[in-house]
Amino acid sequence: MSNTATPSPVPPRASASRPTASTGARPGPAPDDKPRRFVFLLLDRFSMLSFASAVECLRIANRMSDRTLYQWHLIGEGGQEVSCSAGTTFKLDDDLVELTRDDTIMVCGGIDVQSATSKKVLAWLRREARKGIGVGGLCTAAHALAMAGLLDGKRATIHWENQDSFAEAFDEVDLTKSVFVIDGNRMTTAGGTSSIDLMLKLIADDHGEDLANAVADQLIYSSIRTDQDTQRLSVPTRIGVRHPKLSQVIQIMETNIEEPISPSILARDVGMSTRQLERLFRRYLNRSPKRYYMELRLQKARNLLMQTDMSVINVALACGFASPSHFSKCYRAHYDTTPYRERGTRGTRLSV
Structure with missing residues (x-):
């Protein structure tokens, strides 16, 4: 693959925000050294x-x-x-x-x-x-x-x-x-x-x-990211809603998949009543907190089924389901297939 190009220097722009200290990468060649x-x-x-x-x-x-x-x-x-x-x-x-x-x-x-x-x-x-x-x-x-x-x-x-x-x-x-x-x-x-x-x-x-x-x-790359930036969009951007307590609850859910937290405790942790939490989810996401939490857990289960060799029971446990039968029932209701059949499609999903 050719790596030559006609030189066309362009004056550099003003320095963008980026850490100047190396984080451990091997130093490159000095200007007079080999490429x-x-x-x-x-x-x-x-x-x-x-x-x-x-x-x-x-x-x-x-x-x-x-x-x-x-x-x-x-x-x-x-x-x-x-x-x-x-x-x-x-x-x-x-x-x-x-x-x-x-x-x-x-x-x-x-x-x-x-x-x-x-x-x-x-x-x-x-x-x-x-x-x-x-x-x-x-x-x-x-x-x-x-x-x-x-x-x-x-x-x-x-x-x-x-x-x-x-x-x-x-x-x-x-x-x-x-x-x-x-x-x-x-x-x-x-x-x-x-x-x-x-x-x-x-x-x-x-x-x-x-x-x-x-x-x-x-490259017309105007927003240079550092190793301190996270890869996913913020919760408010992903769900299209800017409500601080709703975002906080969803973040708690996403970090507690294996051991799900009850809606009453979620509500208490963000200073709300359970009824207020229910109304919040219904208003902005058109589903209950319990339903939304279930969908997060099933999404993780699907990733594990399609990308790993973990047994179905271990996937169920990793996603907060107490039994394979309950897991299979919930999975089928959401994806219209069983966890076992899903395994037949493993490896067909795309990465960016």
């Missing part, structure tokens, strides 16, 4: 958006600086070609070759990352990581890094849709809801355009914020 090389490991059905966002940042950084600051290399198992989640096929530059310590690996994940992460890929990741190479995971690829044991004891993030299954599978990883995380020489992103935020941070660390801001301007 920093990113090796993108493309897993089958990877997210094209996450991959393209990362590469474009590097390409534009080269163009804006009128120098080759960055190079990139595409690899994958077999070394021939790989398809992204949209079905487009990419020609690879290499197989799982041996790298140098100065390289930076970026694993690109997407749909059904568990199946796409083969034993050969895991062995390669462990071998290269032992050299001290920086390793990143874009979109769902944090799952591949965790499978290889590269995130043990580390902070990490993954797309919000995969958070539940990841947390169940890898309790040794400190999972966050950040847009991206850099912990030592391990990097993870939440998917989508969060690759841009990570790469802008690395470019700023390597060559200064002026260049990173110039790259953001070229």
